[in-house]
Amino acid sequence: MNLEQFRQYGHEMIDWIADYLSHPERYPVLSPTQPGEIKGQLPSAPPEQPETMAAIWQDFQQIILSGITHWNHPGFMAYFANTAAPPGILAELLAAALNVNGMLWRTSPAATELEEVTLDWLRQLLGLSDEWQGVITDSASMSSLLAIAAAREATNLAVRTLGMSGRDDLPRLRLYISDQTHSSVEKGAITLGLGQENAIKIPTDEQFQMRPELLEAAIQADINAGHRPFFVCATVGTTSTTSIDPVPAVAEITARYGLWLHVDGAYGGAAAILPEMRHILAGTDKADSFVVNPHKWLLTPLDCSTLYVRRPDILKNAFSILPEYLRSAETDAQAVINYMDYGVQLGRRFRALKLWFVLRSYGQSGLQQFLRHHIEMAQTFARWVDESPQFERLAPTPLSTVCFRASPPGVENEETLNALNEMVMNRVNERGQVFLSHTKLRGRYTLRLAIGNLFTQESHIAEAWAQLQEAVGDWKIERLRD
Numbered sequence: 001m002n003l004e005q006f007r008q009y010g011h012e013m014i015d016w017i018a019d020y021l022s023h024p025e026r027y028p029v030l031s032p033t034q035p036g037e038i039k040g041q042l043p044s045a046p047p048e049q050p051e052t053m054a055a056i057w058q059d060f061q062q063i064i065l066s067g068i069t070h071w072n073h074p075g076f077m078a079y080f081a082n083t084a085a086p087p088g089i090l091a092e093l094l095a096a097a098l099n100v101n102g103m104l105w106r107t108s109p110a111a112t113e114l115e116e117v118t119l120d121w122l123r124q125l126l127g128l129s130d131e132w133q134g135v136i137t138d139s140a141s142m143s144s145l146l147a148i149a150a151a152r153e154a155t156n157l158a159v160r161t162l163g164m165s166g167r168d169d170l171p172r173l174r175l176y177i178s179d180q181t182h183s184s185v186e187k188g189a190i191t192l193g194l195g196q197e198n199a200i201k202i203p204t205d206e207q208f209q210m211r212p213e214l215l216e217a218a219i220q221a222d223i224n225a226g227h228r229p230f231f232v233c234a235t236v237g238t239t240s241t242t243s244i245d246p247v248p249a250v251a252e253i254t255a256r257y258g259l260w261l262h263v264d265g266a267y268g269g270a271a272a273i274l275p276e277m278r279h280i281l282a283g284t285d286k287a288d289s290f291v292v293n294p295h296k297w298l299l300t301p302l303d304c305s306t307l308y309v310r311r312p313d314i315l316k317n318a319f320s321i322l323p324e325y326l327r328s329a330e331t332d333a334q335a336v337i338n339y340m341d342y343g344v345q346l347g348r349r350f351r352a353l354k355l356w357f358v359l360r361s362y363g364q365s366g367l368q369q370f371l372r373h374h375i376e377m378a379q380t381f382a383r384w385v386d387e388s389p390q391f392e393r394l395a396p397t398p399l400s401t402v403c404f405r406a407s408p409p410g411v412e413n414e415e416t417l418n419a420l421n422e423m424v425m426n427r428v429n430e431r432g433q434v435f436l437s438h439t440k441l442r443g444r445y446t447l448r449l450a451i452g453n454l455f456t457q458e459s460h461i462a463e464a465w466a467q468l469q470e471a472v473g474d475w476k477i478e479r480l481r482d
């Protein structure tokens with residue numbers, strides 16, 4: 001591709017993106033593609049000769065697009081809906097063009113310093129104290145893994161140097177999560193060789209919040225058994241229900257036992273930008289690490305997770321390694337941050353650029369406006385559910401996600417209700433205008449309506465509500481017929 005062609009296709013693709021973003025509803029939100037259908041349309045071997053951009057572009061539009069589930073669709077209300085806001089998309093384009101690797105300060109001073117600045121801005125927006133230092137990672141899964149590694153480093157058990165295997169002197173290291181904690185924290189424990197069995201799941205109460213008294217009992221029992229508790233994860237906005245763990249009470253326990261407290265606010269943490277929601281981060285300033293994902297509920301294109309630590313030196317001690325070929329004068333003078341020291345990867349994308357574009361384009365007021373709107377729409381939907389005799393809510397709605405199920409009068413059997421709700425969700429999803437996902441709460445098949453897309457409006461949640469009611473109505477008619 002010569003640069004003239006680059007210019008031509010660049011213009012064409014930007015036009016295409018602007019059209020796409022102005023009408024994502026033209027496409028079914030959940031791709032109707034069957035497994036293997038996309039692969040079947042692609043050659044199994046790479047091209048021997050160069051292909052034209054015209055041919056590649058055509059295949060993108062004809063083949064790839066049909067296998068896309070449209071996260072930009074305002075009817076996308078599954079999992080945690082998100083948004084690639086236009087300023088973030090432009091920043092991604094620039095980051096790809098610059099193609100800088102932010103491993104060291106000198107490999108692009110602006111990448112490092114912009115990361116410092118934007119993460120400090122985000123910290124201020126969230127109302128956290130200035131004791132925190134941030135680092136951008138690809139995902140909350142990685143952020144939490146780094147937090148566990150830092151916590152293990154803080155035990156001073158020399159795991160960094162001696163490892164964990166074949167050591168008689170090492171007690172079982174125990175970490176504590178709740179039965180609602182995202183699986184990524186458990187995966188972090190597995191990856192770090194701590195063992196899945198050593199991730200203890202603390203039961204939650206009827207509001208799906210970790211029970212601090214059971215946390216303390218578990219810690220105490222482990223100490224009595226000769227184990228070594230070292231890490232607790234509390235969540236602000238759990239994945240299934242968006243419940244908020246009682247961080248102040250948990251922080252009190254972790255302080256008493258000298259344990260590392262990690263707060264997972266991957267989705268929910270963003271809501272603290274609203275003054276009326278700031279209470280969700282109560283106690284977080286006492287934690288050791290905190291994660292929030294701008295790529296979830298902060299308009300930033302995937303991927304962008306931010307990990308904050310209050311003692312960055314510990315995270316650095318866990319990971320920093322300086323071969324001669326990466327040394328520099330400013331590193332020796334300790335004058336700069338080299339972000340390669342704060343995680344696993346050496347090469348790092350310039351992710352701060354898109355976060356900077358987004359934070360500047362929306363400003364505090366713009367971010368507050370869209371977060372507030374999402375929470376209000378969730379409250380509206382929750383009210384519709386509460387007022388309907390055909391449906392019931394299965395969890396509180398503190399943020400922008402509603403957990404509910406169809407429960408028509410006279411249908412008591414839990415298995416029937418589970419099957420009904422699965423059918424209802426599938427029917428709605430097949431229609432292509434709304435995409436919902438599910439979870440199971442205390443054995444009950446639970447539908448989740450998660451509002452997180454910038455373009456979702458009341459009309460979209462009304463459409464979801466109408467389709468849900470219709471699906472339940474159809475089920476009743478079919479049941480009578482049978």
Ligand SMILES: Cc1ncc(COP(=O)(O)O)c(C=O)c1O
Pocket residue numbers: 080138139140141142182184235237238239264265266267293305
């Ligand atoms: C509370 C919570 N933590 C962590 C994650 C994992 O996020 P990521 O996909 O960035 O690894 C999720 C994903 O939904 C989540 O809800």
